[in-house]
Amino acid sequence: xxxxxxxxDLARLTDEIIDSYRRHxxxxxxxxxxxxxxxxxxxxxxxxxxxxxxxxxxxxNIVESDLPFHISSILGTVRDMxxxxxxxxxxxxxxxxxxxxxxxxDATAAAITDEFLGSIPQLRGILATDAQxxxxxxxxxxxxxxxxxxxxxxxxxxxxxxxxxxxxxxVPLIPRIMTEYAHSLTGIDIHPGAEIGEYFFIDxxxxxxxxxxxMIGTNVRIYQGVTLGALSTRGGQSLRGTKxxxxxxxxxxxxxxxxxxxxxxxxxQGATINGNVFITQSVPPHTRVSVKHPxxxxxxxxxxxxxxxxxxxxxx
Amino acid sequence: xxxxxxxxDLARLTDEIIDSYRRHxxxxxxxxxxxxxxxxxxxxxxxxxxxxxxxxxxxxNIVESDLPFHISSILGTVRDMxxxxxxxxxxxxxxxxxxxxxxxxDATAAAITDEFLGSIPQLRGILATDAQxxxxxxxxxxxxxxxxxxxxxxxxxxxxxxxxxxxxxxVPLIPRIMTEYAHSLTGIDIHPGAEIGEYFFIDxxxxxxxxxxxMIGTNVRIYQGVTLGALSTRGGQSLRGTKxxxxxxxxxxxxxxxxxxxxxxxxxQGATINGNVFITQSVPPHTRVSVKHPxxxxxxxxxxxxxxxxxxxxxx
Amino acid sequence: xxxxxxxxDLARLTDEIIDSYRRHxxxxxxxxxxxxxxxxxxxxxxxxxxxxxxxxxxxxNIVESDLPFHISSILGTVRDMxxxxxxxxxxxxxxxxxxxxxxxxDATAAAITDEFLGSIPQLRGILATDAQxxxxxxxxxxxxxxxxxxxxxxxxxxxxxxxxxxxxxxVPLIPRIMTEYAHSLTGIDIHPGAEIGEYFFIDxxxxxxxxxxxMIGTNVRIYQGVTLGALSTRGGQSLRGTKxxxxxxxxxxxxxxxxxxxxxxxxxQGATINGNVFITQSVPPHTRVSVKHPxxxxxxxxxxxxxxxxxxxxxx
Numbered sequence: 001x002x003x004x005x006x007x008x009d010l011a012r013l014t015d016e017i018i019d020s021y022r023r024h025x026x027x028x029x030x031x032x033x034x035x036x037x038x039x040x041x042x043x044x045x046x047x048x049x050x051x052x053x054x055x056x057x058x059x060x061n062i063v064e065s066d067l068p069f070h071i072s073s074i075l076g077t078v079r080d081m082x083x084x085x086x087x088x089x090x091x092x093x094x095x096x097x098x099x100x101x102x103x104x105x106d107a108t109a110a111a112i113t114d115e116f117l118g119s120i121p122q123l124r125g126i127l128a129t130d131a132q133x134x135x136x137x138x139x140x141x142x143x144x145x146x147x148x149x150x151x152x153x154x155x156x157x158x159x160x161x162x163x164x165x166x167x168x169x170x171v172p173l174i175p176r177i178m179t180e181y182a183h184s185l186t187g188i189d190i191h192p193g194a195e196i197g198e199y200f201f202i203d204x205x206x207x208x209x210x211x212x213x214x215m216i217g218t219n220v221r222i223y224q225g226v227t228l229g230a231l232s233t234r235g236g237q238s239l240r241g242t243k244x245x246x247x248x249x250x251x252x253x254x255x256x257x258x259x260x261x262x263x264x265x266x267x268x269q270g271a272t273i274n275g276n277v278f279i280t281q282s283v284p285p286h287t288r289v290s291v292k293h294p295x296x297x298x299x300x301x302x303x304x305x306x307x308x309x310x311x312x313x314x315x316x
Numbered sequence: 317x318x319x320x321x322x323x324x325d326l327a328r329l330t331d332e333i334i335d336s337y338r339r340h341x342x343x344x345x346x347x348x349x350x351x352x353x354x355x356x357x358x359x360x361x362x363x364x365x366x367x368x369x370x371x372x373x374x375x376x377n378i379v380e381s382d383l384p385f386h387i388s389s390i391l392g393t394v395r396d397m398x399x400x401x402x403x404x405x406x407x408x409x410x411x412x413x414x415x416x417x418x419x420x421x422d423a424t425a426a427a428i429t430d431e432f433l434g435s436i437p438q439l440r441g442i443l444a445t446d447a448q449x450x451x452x453x454x455x456x457x458x459x460x461x462x463x464x465x466x467x468x469x470x471x472x473x474x475x476x477x478x479x480x481x482x483x484x485x486x487v488p489l490i491p492r493i494m495t496e497y498a499h500s501l502t503g504i505d506i507h508p509g510a511e512i513g514e515y516f517f518i519d520x521x522x523x524x525x526x527x528x529x530x531m532i533g534t535n536v537r538i539y540q541g542v543t544l545g546a547l548s549t550r551g552g553q554s555l556r557g558t559k560x561x562x563x564x565x566x567x568x569x570x571x572x573x574x575x576x577x578x579x580x581x582x583x584x585q586g587a588t589i590n591g592n593v594f595i596t597q598s599v600p601p602h603t604r605v606s607v608k609h610p611x612x613x614x615x616x617x618x619x620x621x622x623x624x625x626x627x628x629x630x631x632x
Numbered sequence: 633x634x635x636x637x638x639x640x641d642l643a644r645l646t647d648e649i650i651d652s653y654r655r656h657x658x659x660x661x662x663x664x665x666x667x668x669x670x671x672x673x674x675x676x677x678x679x680x681x682x683x684x685x686x687x688x689x690x691x692x693n694i695v696e697s698d699l700p701f702h703i704s705s706i707l708g709t710v711r712d713m714x715x716x717x718x719x720x721x722x723x724x725x726x727x728x729x730x731x732x733x734x735x736x737x738d739a740t741a742a743a744i745t746d747e748f749l750g751s752i753p754q755l756r757g758i759l760a761t762d763a764q765x766x767x768x769x770x771x772x773x774x775x776x777x778x779x780x781x782x783x784x785x786x787x788x789x790x791x792x793x794x795x796x797x798x799x800x801x802x803v804p805l806i807p808r809i810m811t812e813y814a815h816s817l818t819g820i821d822i823h824p825g826a827e828i829g830e831y832f833f834i835d836x837x838x839x840x841x842x843x844x845x846x847m848i849g850t851n852v853r854i855y856q857g858v859t860l861g862a863l864s865t866r867g868g869q870s871l872r873g874t875k876x877x878x879x880x881x882x883x884x885x886x887x888x889x890x891x892x893x894x895x896x897x898x899x900x901q902g903a904t905i906n907g908n909v910f911i912t913q914s915v916p917p918h919t920r921v922s923v924k925h926p927x928x929x930x931x932x933x934x935x936x937x938x939x940x941x942x943x944x945x946x947x948x
Contacts, residue, residue: 016752017753020752024756027685028687035687038689038781038782057354068327120329140507144342152505206522206819227889287930293926370660379663437649453868455868455874458808459805465668466813523819523839541859612922614920
C-alpha cells in the first residue's frame, strides 16, 4: 500500500505529473519569473481601501495629527506593491508574445504607478457620489456608514473603479483579477473595461453582469440579476474588441433580473426598465418599459402533509 | 521618476488625499473612537457558530467531561467581543446624532449582551428545526451533517437568526454587517429585519433576496433566485419604515427565480409558487400559482463547427 | 450586571447550552472522533490546485531542476491530508450507521487516496480542454492565463472535477464540502455527482445550478443563472437516487437564465437554448429554442428629479 510511504510510487507519479506539464504547457508556469500574484493583488486592493476610507478599514482610531504619517506610510506600501505587480504583468505579457527582454517595462510600470496614485483624490470624489446614491436609493439603508461597511454593491463598484483606472492605464491581467475578486465577494461581475459615470448604485447585486464594452452614464441604479450583456457569442475570439454590450444613458433605473443585450442597444436618458424585462433594442429617453407578464394560472391544492406529496403532473 | 522614492511627491500626494478627507467627510472616520470593526464581527459570528454546533466548527474531538470548561470559555470570549462591538455601535450612533457623551451606552450594551447570550439555547432549538427542514426537503442531502457542514442556505439562515436577535434588541450596524457577511459567502441576502418562522429552508440559494419588512411563517421552503422584494423604490429614503415587502404564510413553497413583490402581498398558507412566477398580488391559501410559459420557438440549425459561426440574425 | 463577570450566570448559561446539546443531538458532535474538517478540506483543494497549475498558485518562480522535489513534496502533503480526511469521513459514516468499529476503513482510505493521486495527470488533461473552451468561447478573455488566474467558471469546474473524482471513488461528505466551497467563491453550484464531459465552459456563472443527476456531454457552454434542475421536489427524501435532472448532449450552448428541468429531459446534440427559456421537455438535436418574449409596454415618463417620485401605480 503506497500510502505507507512507498517512495518509488510517489517518484513515478511525480514523473507522470511533470510529463503532463510538458503535454499541456498552457496550464503551467514553470520557470517564468514575472507572473503577477493573485494574493498580493487582493492585499493591494484592501490596502487601497484603507486609504480611500480611513477609519472604516484597516487601522481604527486614527487621530488627526497622525494622519500625514499614517497615510504616507500606507501610500508607500501601495506604491511598492503596485509597482512590482504592474512590472510583473507588463514583463509577463512581453514574455508571452516572445519578444525577449523588455527594456521599457520598469519605466512604464513606474509611470503607471505614479499616475494611479495621483488619481486617488479624484477616486474618492467619485466614490463619495456613489455612497450618496446608495443612501438616497435604498430605504433600508440606515446610514452612509452602513453602506461603506457592508453594501456589496458599494464594494463591487469601489473595486471596479480601482481596476478601471488601471485598465485605462494599459495594465494587463491585474484589473480583471481585481474585479473577479469583487465578483467572488459580491456576486457582481463588472468587467474592468466598462465605462461607468458617477452616482452609481447597485442594490443587492447578486447575479449582476456588466460586460466589457458597456457604457453607463451618471445617476444610474440597477438591481440584482441585471445582465448588461452581448447578443450571440458564437463568434468567440473573432468578436474581440467590437462593442458587444449596451449603452445606458444618465438617470436610468433598471429593476431586478432585467436583461439588456447588444452593442447597438441604447437605453435613453431617464428611462425605467421594469423587472424581468428582456430587451435587445433601444429605448427612447424618459420611457418606462414593462413586460406584459404572462398570465398566471391558479389551481386549488387541498391541504396536505408537507413533503409527502409528489403528484406526477406537478411541474415547477 | 517619483517611484524611486521622491519624498516630496509622496508628501504632496498625502496632502491632497488628506484634503479629500475634508472635502468628502462622509467616507472617512478620522478621530472617531467608537466604530465597530467588520473583521471582529465576522470572527464573532464564527465563534458563536462554535457554540451552536460544537464539534462541527472550531475545536474537534471534544470529550464530554471537558464540555463545561470548553463552552464557558467560548462564551466568555463571545461575551467580551459582543459587548465591545455593541458598545461601539451604540456610542457611534450616539456620536453621529451629535448628542455628545452617552452615559447609558455601556449599561445598554451589557444588557443586550446578556440577553443575546441567554437566547442561545432557543436559537439552537430553532436551528435544529431548520436543519431538519433542509434534510426533509432535499433528496440530494446525504445527512444532517452534510447540511450543517456545507449547505449555504443553512449557513445564511444561521447567521440571519443571530443577526435578527441583535436587530430585535436594537443594535445598530452590526446585524447588517453579519447578514452581508452571509450574503458574501452564499449569495443569499436576508435583511436582519425580516421575520422568519422555524423549519425554514433555502435550497441552492444564490440570488435570493429577502427584504427588510418581509414576514415568513413556519415550514416555508424557497429556492435560488427568489426575490421577496419591494415594488417601486423611486421614493428612496421617504419609504423608510413602511412595510414594503410581502408576507409569506405557513407551509408555502416557492420555486426558483420567482419574484413576489409589495408590502400588501400575502401568499396564503400552503400555497405553492412555481418557478419564474412574477407576483404583485395576494394568493389565497392552498393554491398553486404557475405561469403560462410563453410559447417556445424551435428552429433547425444544421450541424456546424463550434465557435466558428456568428450569424447576424442570431439572438440570445 | 453579569457582563462584569458574574461567574454564576455564565455557569448557569453553560449548563443550559449543554442541556440543549442533549435535546437537539443532531446539531452537535461531542465525543465523536472521526469528523472531517472543513478548513482542512479547503486547504487540501488549494494544495491540489498548486499541483494542477504550478506557478499560477502557491510557490512562484519554480525552476525546472527543482520541479521533481517541489512536486513530490506537495504530493506528499496532499496524500497525507487526503488520507486522513477520507479515513475520517469513512469512519464517520460507519459510526453514524451504528456498526461499531470499522476494520476496513483505513485500507479503503489508502486505496482511494492512491487512486485519486494517480488520476492527477488525466485531470490535468481534461482541465487543459476546459481552459481552451473558456478562451475560445469568450471574446473578453485576454489569454489562457487570465482564465486560470481569475475566471470563476474555471475555478468552479476545477473544484468540481476534483470532487467528482472523490465522489466516484465513494467518499462521503468531502466532495460536497469541496463543491460548496466553490459555490461560495463563485456562485456556481455543481453537485459532485453530476457527470460532465471535457471542453466545458461556464461564463460569468453566478446563479448556475447543476443538480446531482445531471449528465452533460463534451463541448458544452453555459452562462450565468442557468438551472439544470429537478421538477417537483415535494417528494423530498423519497426521491433520493432517482434521475431528477436533465441530460445535455455534446455541443449544446445554453444562454443566461435558462431553466432546463426534469430527469427525462434531453437536450439534443448541437442545440442552442436561448436566454430565459424555461424547458421541461426534450429538444431534438441541432435545434435552436427561443422564447417568444412577452410583448413590451412603453409608456412615456416626463423628466423628473430622480428619487423624488413614487407614483402609486408604479410597478416593478
